[in-house]
Amino acid sequence: MTDIEDRLRDAMTARAEAVRDDGRFGTPPASRGASPRFRPWAPVAVAASIAVVTTATVVGTRTVASPTPTVPAVPTAPVAQPTPYVGPLAPPVKQVWPGAVHEIPTKAPGGRVFTPDLFVTDRVVVGAGLTGNRPDGIWSYDVDRRRFTRIAALKSSNASSKLVFGDGYLAWSTLNDRRTEIWAVPVTGGVPRRIASVKAVIIDDSYSGIDLAVADGTAVWSPVDGGGVYRAPLKGGKASLVDGTKGFHLADWPWAERPRRGAEERSASRPVEHLQNVLTGEARDVVPPAGRTSWNDCGVTWCFNNIEAWRRDGTGRHALPGTARGYLHSGRFVLLHQEDRDGRGASSVHDLATGRTGRLFPVPTRRGDKAAPTLYMHEDMFRFRSGSGTQVLVDLNAAAR
Amino acid sequence: MNGEIAARAPGPPGAETILVGLYREHRLALVRFAVLLVGDREAAEDVVQDVFSRLHDRPPEPLTLTYVRVCVLNASRSVLRRRGIAARVMVGRREELVDSAETAALLGESRQEMLAALNRLPRRQREVLVLRYYLDLSHADIAEAMRVRESTVRSTVFRALERLERELGDRA
Numbered sequence: 412m413t414d415i416e417d418r419l420r421d422a423m424t425a426r427a428e429a430v431r432d433d434g435r436f437g438t439p440p441a442s443r444g445a446s447p448r449f450r451p452w453a454p455v456a457v458a459a460s461i462a463v464v465t466t467a468t469v470v471g472t473r474t475v476a477s478p479t480p481t482v483p484a485v486p487t488a489p490v491a492q493p494t495p496y497v498g499p500l501a502p503p504v505k506q507v508w509p510g511a512v513h514e515i516p517t518k519a520p521g522g523r524v525f526t527p528d529l530f531v532t533d534r535v536v537v538g539a540g541l542t543g544n545r546p547d548g549i550w551s552y553d554v555d556r557r558r559f560t561r562i563a564a565l566k567s568s569n570a571s572s573k574l575v576f577g578d579g580y581l582a583w584s585t586l587n588d589r590r591t592e593i594w595a596v597p598v599t600g601g602v603p604r605r606i607a608s609v610k611a612v613i614i615d616d617s618y619s620g621i622d623l624a625v626a627d628g629t630a631v632w633s634p635v636d637g638g639g640v641y642r643a644p645l646k647g648g649k650a651s652l653v654d655g656t657k658g659f660h661l662a663d664w665p666w667a668e669r670p671r672r673g674a675e676e677r678s679a680s681r682p683v684e685h686l687q688n689v690l691t692g693e694a695r696d697v698v699p700p701a702g703r704t705s706w707n708d709c710g711v712t713w714c715f716n717n718i719e720a721w722r723r724d725g726t727g728r729h730a731l732p733g734t735a736r737g738y739l740h741s742g743r744f745v746l747l748h749q750e751d752r753d754g755r756g757a758s759s760v761h762d763l764a765t766g767r768t769g770r771l772f773p774v775p776t777r778r779g780d781k782a783a784p785t786l787y788m789h790e791d792m793f794r795f796r797s798g799s800g801t802q803v804l805v806d807l808n809a810a811a812r
Numbered sequence: 813m814n815g816e817i818a819a820r821a822p823g824p825p826g827a828e829t830i831l832v833g834l835y836r837e838h839r840l841a842l843v844r845f846a847v848l849l850v851g852d853r854e855a856a857e858d859v860v861q862d863v864f865s866r867l868h869d870r871p872p873e874p875l876t877l878t879y880v881r882v883c884v885l886n887a888s889r890s891v892l893r894r895r896g897i898a899a900r901v902m903v904g905r906r907e908e909l910v911d912s913a914e915t916a917a918l919l920g921e922s923r924q925e926m927l928a929a930l931n932r933l934p935r936r937q938r939e940v941l942v943l944r945y946y947l948d949l950s951h952a953d954i955a956e957a958m959r960v961r962e963s964t965v966r967s968t969v970f971r972a973l974e975r976l977e978r979e980l981g982d983r984a
Contacts, residue, residue, distance in 0.1 A: 415973055415976055415977045415980070416945060416973065418922070418923075418926055418980075419926060419930070419941060419945050419973075419976065420945045420946070421923065421926075422922075422923035422924075422926035422927050422930070423848055423927075423930075423941075423942065423945060423946040424946070425920075425923050426847065426848060426923065426927055427844035427845070427847060427848060427946065428844070430840070430843055430844050430847055430853055430856070440861045440864055440865040614966060618970075782920030782923075783920065784920065784922075785920070785922050785923065
């Protein structure tokens, strides 16, 4: 998911949710009768054949659809659902994980916009510097010394995806001449080096990029559109498909998943149901608790739906202190929407492993409430603007320690 | 159930029950969907009311949420078409849709920029983005709803995102 997609989804959800229920329930408006001007709007056959997506717009979250491809023709009685959490909002995130929350500038030297991607240590965050909307360098920021350092310069042609980190290297991917290129540079600084160039998976002129990681001295990746886990040595060498990964997608190395989280197919109501260790061949399938047949996301250890979470083996089921949104982060954190009994709302981050929850910021639930900032959710970090020229970063790996 | 409805359009058994159920369960969600297509709540409410008022004489088979969504999509197009005609008649005046002050305050500057950019997109691009990123429909589902090829949906999504990216850049 790109930044622009995240922002678009966020803006549309916020705009839609600004339409509050005015309590006008009951019956639909009366028939207008057969007007001579009336033309049927929807082709019955077409409409009936569209798979239904149960998007719970009331809470503005992605709800996992039933595997059943069509909606029943006659609405049945409402299915009993566990009650969503209504209760006290979590304490501020800074209070819960003081060592994991940092307020840093939004601008790097030269007036560049600094868009951090990830923490490479507890104290150093790394991201791209942008001039005129184009990344022109990789920068780090030390939260103790409060200083920026440039790690590498980027040409516009080799600037693209978010950064990943491992084995002392930062890596990223680009699309160049219909080829996916994977680049890496030591985090200590240097000249970026292209370590692989492979034919890009482009479907109908649409390129979805790759999911990338650095591990065991190699770059490992999977095309978002397409299966297989590939790898290439950081020091140069041929890219190759990892044995036995056809049909799987890179999860958390050395684990590969199927179906891919975030897959578009409506059947993917059980994302990451199958995990396989590509080095040992060990398989870990989800064993959902009784009565649970779908979920929002699953990691190596944790799974969750909108209102509860459980371990991959089906144990440890517990209710969430809010309504979950999005995917797992760092394998154990989820974003929650919380509401208290007075109707106040907040976006909070919740650790499934410890049960601790920290409030990121209040979200408007009533007219006159202050607007919430846009939240950028990276794999291991959340960030949002906190004021003019500052942004707050929540380092989830540090929060997990 | 509304007696007037029953008297005017008895329909096949079950049709009215389904319609009432759809209205009760999904009216708000449909208004929210329509808001993203037509830009303002008043018009969105009208679209949804209009759609339901025209569904009374339908047989029960097509009355699903999916069907009603397609109706809302098409009715929203009609609203936009009428606005386009009105704008051309009122030479020199272009209708600007603005959110209420309250809504604007709720949304914040960054989201308003995004929504304004969304509204500037051609109709088809705007529609595919709403279906894709608000309703979370797959490319195949969007293709069926809009009666276009799946490849057209993919390329339209791609171009629309590209255009938004160009317009908005890093203005988060």
